[in-house]
Amino acid sequence: MMKWTKTFTSIAAALAISLVTVSAQAEYPKKPINVIVPWGAGGDSDLTTRVWADAMEKELGVPVVVINKAGGGGVIGTTFVANAKKDGYTLINAGLSNVLVTPNFSKTPYSFDSFVPVVKFTAVPLGILVAKDSEFKTFDDFIAAAKTNKVTQGSWGAASSGTILANIIADQAGYTPKFVHANTTAESMVSVIGGHIDSAVSFPPAFGPHVKADRARILVMNSKMDAYPGVPTFADYNIKGSFEGWSGIFAPKGVPEEVVTTLVEATKKVMKDPKVLQAFNNMGAVVDFRYGEDWVKDLKETYAIMGEAAAKMKKK
Amino acid sequence: MFENIIQGFATVFAVGPIVGIIIGVTVGIIFGAIPGVSGIMAIAIMLPLTFYVDPVVGITMLLAVYKAGIYGGSISAILINTPGAAAAFLTAQDGHALTKAGKSGKALCMALYASVTGEMLSTLVLIFVAAPISLISLKAGPIEKVYLLLFAFTVIGSVTGESISRGLLSTCLGMLFATVGMSSITGATRFTFGMPELMSGFTFTPMLIGVLVMPEVIMAIRKRHNPQANLGLTVSPNPEDNRISWKEYRSVLGTIIKSSGIGTILGSLPGLGSTPAAFLAYGEAKRTAKNPEMFGKGSIRGIAAAESANNAVCAAAMIPMLTLSIPGDDVTALLFGAFLIQGITPGPTIFFEHTQVIYGIFAGFLLTDLVLLVLARIGFKFWTKVASVPRHYIFPCVTIFAFAGAFTANQNINDVMILILFTMFGFGMRLVGLNPAAYLIGFILTPMLEQNLDQAVAIVGSEYHLYFTTPFAWIFTALAAISVYSTIRQRKKAKRPVMAKEEKYDLS
Numbered sequence: 115m116m117k118w119t120k121t122f123t124s125i126a127a128a129l130a131i132s133l134v135t136v137s138a139q140a141e142y143p144k145k146p147i148n149v150i151v152p153w154g155a156g157g158d159s160d161l162t163t164r165v166w167a168d169a170m171e172k173e174l175g176v177p178v179v180v181i182n183k184a185g186g187g188g189v190i191g192t193t194f195v196a197n198a199k200k201d202g203y204t205l206i207n208a209g210l211s212n213v214l215v216t217p218n219f220s221k222t223p224y225s226f227d228s229f230v231p232v233v234k235f236t237a238v239p240l241g242i243l244v245a246k247d248s249e250f251k252t253f254d255d256f257i258a259a260a261k262t263n264k265v266t267q268g269s270w271g272a273a274s275s276g277t278i279l280a281n282i283i284a285d286q287a288g289y290t291p292k293f294v295h296a297n298t299t300a301e302s303m304v305s306v307i308g309g310h311i312d313s314a315v316s317f318p319p320a321f322g323p324h325v326k327a328d329r330a331r332i333l334v335m336n337s338k339m340d341a342y343p344g345v346p347t348f349a350d351y352n353i354k355g356s357f358e359g360w361s362g363i364f365a366p367k368g369v370p371e372e373v374v375t376t377l378v379e380a381t382k383k384v385m386k387d388p389k390v391l392q393a394f395n396n397m398g399a400v401v402d403f404r405y406g407e408d409w410v411k412d413l414k415e416t417y418a419i420m421g422e423a424a425a426k427m428k429k430k
Numbered sequence: 431m432f433e434n435i436i437q438g439f440a441t442v443f444a445v446g447p448i449v450g451i452i453i454g455v456t457v458g459i460i461f462g463a464i465p466g467v468s469g470i471m472a473i474a475i476m477l478p479l480t481f482y483v484d485p486v487v488g489i490t491m492l493l494a495v496y497k498a499g500i501y502g503g504s505i506s507a508i509l510i511n512t513p514g515a516a517a518a519f520l521t522a523q524d525g526h527a528l529t530k531a532g533k534s535g536k537a538l539c540m541a542l543y544a545s546v547t548g549e550m551l552s553t554l555v556l557i558f559v560a561a562p563i564s565l566i567s568l569k570a571g572p573i574e575k576v577y578l579l580l581f582a583f584t585v586i587g588s589v590t591g592e593s594i595s596r597g598l599l600s601t602c603l604g605m606l607f608a609t610v611g612m613s614s615i616t617g618a619t620r621f622t623f624g625m626p627e628l629m630s631g632f633t634f635t636p637m638l639i640g641v642l643v644m645p646e647v648i649m650a651i652r653k654r655h656n657p658q659a660n661l662g663l664t665v666s667p668n669p670e671d672n673r674i675s676w677k678e679y680r681s682v683l684g685t686i687i688k689s690s691g692i693g694t695i696l697g698s699l700p701g702l703g704s705t706p707a708a709f710l711a712y713g714e715a716k717r718t719a720k721n722p723e724m725f726g727k728g729s730i731r732g733i734a735a736a737e738s739a740n741n742a743v744c745a746a747a748m749i750p751m752l753t754l755s756i757p758g759d760d761v762t763a764l765l766f767g768a769f770l771i772q773g774i775t776p777g778p779t780i781f782f783e784h785t786q787v788i789y790g791i792f793a794g795f796l797l798t799d800l801v802l803l804v805l806a807r808i809g810f811k812f813w814t815k816v817a818s819v820p821r822h823y824i825f826p827c828v829t830i831f832a833f834a835g836a837f838t839a840n841q842n843i844n845d846v847m848i849l850i851l852f853t854m855f856g857f858g859m860r861l862v863g864l865n866p867a868a869y870l871i872g873f874i875l876t877p878m879l880e881q882n883l884d885q886a887v888a889i890v891g892s893e894y895h896l897y898f899t900t901p902f903a904w905i906f907t908a909l910a911a912i913s914v915y916s917t918i919r920q921r922k923k924a925k926r927p928v929m930a931k932e933e934k935y936d937l938s
Binding site: 167219272300307324 | 474
């Protein structure tokens with residue numbers, strides 16, 4: 115009896131292995147690829163993913179379908195992909211919030227290690243903004259005032275990436291902002307230029323138009339951008355760390371090597387298309403095409419920094 | 431300025447934009463009319479299509495989907511009592527009552543005319559006075575919005591039936607259910623009992639269908655052995671009953687204009703969306719109507735108020751977007767993306783940098799209204815037939831739509847569970863006499879109120895006097911008080927001996 119079971123298992127195993135090899139040898143992709151965006155339609159993550167998916171469709175010759183699975187602060191959609199079939203036909207739009215921040219600060223059914231990073235296509239540097247007529251002319255003015263704990267700062271939720279980054283910055287600069295949480299960073303910006311709050315943390319797609327229209331001022335941001343000359347960076351104030359939102363693609367852990375290679379190769383071509391680059395640029399995002407080991411190492415470092423920050427916050 | 435507008439029309443009267451508008455309107459009506467599939471989904475799907483066409487074509491097409499989608503929501507609301515969009519659920523109250531009386535054509539006409547009028551009026555406001563309005567809307571911060579939302583809550587008085595206490599209880603239940611899930615403000619999870627499925631709270635569409643629509647189906651099944659129950663709805667043979675005469679239109683024109691005004695103002699405040707506008711307009715129309723007891727029982731005035739207000743929001747929501755680069759709701763956020771991808775940054779400079787495009791889009795707005803009027807009118811014959819199909823064909827279809835709609839929104843099987851759960855809940859509410867409309871108002875308004883209240887509290891801190899320094903605080907508190915007072919007075923009046931004359935439908 116025992117023997118029979120053993121034989122059966124080994125046959126099944128052999129069959130399974132051969133099936134796996136067959137499917138791995140077969141050309142990927144053969145059918146439509148679903149990319150899950152764990153947010154509602156219309157946000158930066160959604161738009162960048164749509165631009166990428168649209169271009170990839172032509173490159174790969176199969177439909178690349180963007181599906182919005184919003185809810186639970188990005189946890190619902192991300193969990194769905196973490197548990198999805200590891201065949202490369204279900205991918206997730208990864209970003210700072212859903213793969214780096216939330217797994218550290220909230221209880222999630224997945225972690226950073228549930229995924230294989232594929233590519234990153236854009237980044238958006240975080241900035242601290244005030245209204246045009248604000249009394250804070252420089253970040254130093256702001257720090258001095260914020261030490262009194264009376265300066266309000268707009269963000270988008272206590273457990274959101276914006277608040278986490280803002281806290282890490284404030285911790286190093288030695289002030290404590292009084293957070294005012296709106297639904298989205300766009301709403302925070304309204305409150306800033308409407309004079310309802312003193313400052314906000316935000317990204318270029320949300321603050322860009324206000325800065326261009328001369329209604330808001332960037333005090334400091336993560337990295338220099340051509341569009342905003344003369345704005346100091348966090349590094350200028352000796353604040354360490356990388357404070358940027360980004361958008362990219364992850365696959366569930368265990369997908370065949372070939373999937374990642376195919377997607378990276380196709381993305382390489384897509385990222386040369388001037389139309390795609392223009393579309394990203396128009397959104398206010400910085401094209402930051404990365405893939406491979408270096409990038410994964412950087413990601414892991416940031417993940418560790420977030421972990422430390424989370425531990426610190428929990429102690430408080 | 432007039433020169434620009436005329437040039438705008440010249441831009442739009444070309445094959446590309448017109449075809450775009452026609453496609454957009456058709457897609458919008460269909461997506462809007464199918465319960466559970468909203469216009470925003472259609473816009474998201476069509477967005478990549480617009481990358482490669484001229485901005486005037488692409489953006490007017492998306493806007494056409496948006497506008498037609500909001501109108502489309504009223505079709506299913508009227509015919510099968512299934513609002514395709516949250517804003518249409520007040521339309522369902524009165525519209526479906528008319529359908530039951532065999533006057534679906536009248537309800538559809540009223541909804542269409544009110545929608546188009548509301549849109550036209552707010553588009554004109556958008557074109558001519560966008561800039562000053564946008565500056566006012568900036569003044570409305572979280573504190574002001576708290577008062578505005580408190581005022582919006584007074585609409586409960588207009589939708590509850592005989593028992594105010596049951597209405598209030600229903601609202602409280604709605605408020606309680608709205609808090610389920612992860613708080614977007616604090617990140618705390620509430621009432622999830624450790625179930626990750628509840629992290630995002632109860633999904634709105636399946637819950638709406640569950641509470642509002644499925645109990646109707648169950649009721650129909652319960653009545654199947656009752657020979658008195660009229661399962662097939664006949665369309666009234668009198669053609670007068672299935673259209674809106676000029677006289678009728680004129681009689682509600684005042685309401686339409688007022689409601690469009692409410693819609694325009696609320697639409698230009700970012701972050702509120704079309705539902706509160708429909709609530710306020712409906713409440714106001716009922717408060718000032720001569721025969722408020724008809725509201726909810728087939729009042730064309732009620733339809734006119736709700737529809738013109740929620741459609742006026744469409745164009746008005748573009749005001750903060752175009753002048754201040756602030757997307758007012760989820761749809762405008764998506765449109766904002768469409769503009770950006772086209773290389774146009776919405777903002778005050780848009781009028782100088784992209785004059786031709788922007789006025790082309792404005793002209794496209796007005797043209798869309800006309801196309802909507804014509805296309806929707808063509809569809810009427812078909813739709814009124816739908817209403818006369820025997821209920822035992824309709825209800826199975828409704829059930830299928832309900833389940834499919836619940837699933838498609840997020841492609842999540844949990845949403846189907848939510849639908850089933852709330853079907854039972856909604857049926858239970860009916861059995862004990864609780865009010866689903868009041869329940870939904872609590873559910874819809876509470877998250878907005880909570881969010882703004884939390885921000886207001888954070889801003890004010892311990893300086894409580896700041897709550898009362900804004901004139902909005904006093905104005906909206908006064909309006910809320912007036913609204914409550916007049917509801918109470920109306921109720922007292924209604925309790926007096928039977929109404930002098932009974933009207934079949936509201937004409938006042």
